[in-house]
Amino acid sequence: MGNNDRDDNGLWSRSLAGEGEAFGVLYDRHRDRVFRHAYRLSGNRHDAEDILSAAFLELWRRRSKVRLVEDNVLPWLLVTTFNVARNRRRGAFRYSKLLVSLPRGEVVDMDKNDASYAEDAADTGAAIALRSLSPTDMRLVSLVVFEEYSLAAAAAILHITPGAAKTRMHRARRRMRAAIAEGANPNSGAIAEGTLS
Template identity: 65%
Template sequence: MGNLTSDDGQLWRRSLEGAGEAFAVLFDRHRDRVFRHAYRLSGNRHDAEDIMSTAFLELWRCRRKVRLVDGSVLPWLLVTTTNVARNSGRAAFRYRRLLNSLPRTEDVPAAFGEVSHHDEAVDRSVATALGTLNALDLQLVSLVVFEEYTIAAAASILEMSPAAAKSRMHRARQRMKTAINGAAGPEPAAALEGELP
């Protein structure tokens, strides 16, 4: 399927020249990380799969505009995944609002059941807290907290100064802590500081 040891830059150039196997190697190389990122943002495995697929579709659709960062396509994919997740969340909210506005009878089950597992509840509380952030702050938090980029590297990816990124990161963490603590108590907020539960 091609040289698996090639860097993203070489694979991307070959993809742009029409080498489908090079794009497949990029997909195989980054799909797990993009999926985990999508899952953290959506809190749902099925939604995360759809978000990941859409992010890779966008990578191909926008291939002439994609900007590699430090020779890697991953930062572009992560930012795109964040945007797709945000759009998906908005669409799901509109869909739930529509369903809730429809008349129900007693024998019709609710469209969305209660969360039954503790892990899913934590995932949903984190996803809800992430939903309180604007698009730029969500991208920044995603890169720094979940993908473990330094603030300076994330600032470069998002084309902002490191000082602005540090300030935005501080405010975003405060908003998320408030949202999580309001929904689930203080325990999950520790993950925002990089601590393992």
């Protein structure tokens, strides 16, 4: 590596030309700073590692649009790290909000002190509830609950009328509550297709 590699410009040009080793050098050069930033934003090591990976994946995925600042890719990575962390927080908040909105049933007998076991049971209940929906309803719930689209915008994306979206959303909520109340009934997904047509 020559003097051109003291800044990121030469490495970035070589990365764009398909040289994986140059991208690896950029990763090695900036991963610690990106990790520390991700850790400050997330508060735990596991999430920080995921955010770090996602930021570098975005760097590669969007490589044709990345602009270096003063021949350095780090500013772009730090902004992307912030955005990835923010999106993860929003997603986790929407997911927990959905879980809280669903009724709880006595699905399993668990030790109340075992937080991870309780979390697994809640995740299982949410998975059972989502599996009870038709593909269209699952996309509708995902757009409205997780992606925070308005019902009208979600209807436009799915090419259905706003009235149909409202009806489907109401039925989907009812079906999800019923699926949670039934517990882990393996036949609960079978009713979804026939009753929503």
